Amino acid sequence: MILVVGGAGYIGSHVVKELIRRGNEVVVLDNLTTGHKQAIDKEAIFIKGNLGNKQDVSLIFEKYPVKAVMHFAANSLVSESVVNPLKYYLNNVVATFTLLETMLEYGIKKFIFSSTAATYGIPEQIPITEMTPTKPINPYGQSKLMVEQIVKDCAIAYSLEYTILRYFNAAGADETGTIGENHNPETHLIPIVLQHLQGQRKRISIFGTDYSTYDGTCIRDYIHVTDLAKAHILALDAMLISKGNIHRTYNLGNGQGYSVRDIIRKCEEITGRKANIHYAERRTGDPAILIASSANIERELGWQPSYRLEDIIKTAWNWHKNHPHGYEKGSVRGSYTYES
Incomplete structure (x- = not known):
């Protein structure tokens, strides 16, 4: 059995669906503060609780034969982390400490951690490899890097096996259209553009048109959420087949960058609708280009992204058309800005 912490969230729910599809038994732990119960596959066992509550975690390990833990539960808004860093260090670092401590007490030593490209900060090289220096520029990225270090120290001291996966821009939705991206507030570019094209937002803002890129707007690496899950x-x-020697860190991206203008144009093309664009000043800390190299995981595990940008946006549009208010009918959408 696999424990998926944060399995009601965007990425976690897609991983749960993939696990169930291939016959794994799954138990989900989520407090539903940002996740959605409707996103959890019906064949998974759901426990409402907190990873920072030792009793909640202990009860799962006592009741279910958990072999490995996948950890997706984290606060992840960069701007919020700047104004409320203690929230991020408490939930992302301290709560993960409790999870790891409890795992080790029950002899569970296989751990997959959902990390982020925010650990790199403003990179010194493009494409970004796992050897690129980690210099986070906000508490969110710093909190994730702190957990990475804790995990590595636990590997040395307690023989914990781990795989750390650093994501770039996750996007899209499951091809069935039953689960997708539903954040409140929403800060990701693709869903914000699609919500605007649905008439839920007055405009879409482009922050800066004078970057050193081919069209003056920021370039990012987008990866389909199902590719992440796989x-x-x-x-x-x-x-699961190793003999105690898995200590790996991988980047996950498509290896190709698309500008903000590229994304808006492709969304317009797929929806057949025209965007109302507002041009704004640059935002502090936005790098011009973020593109990943996923060569290591491709070479070592045989992983390759299978969804193109068009596929990513088509599956996202399918989700948004069929769920204009997300999982909750009448839910309120967030701000008009996005985070990269």
């Missing part, structure tokens, strides 16, 4: 499955399989 990377987790490969990491899990490698760990």
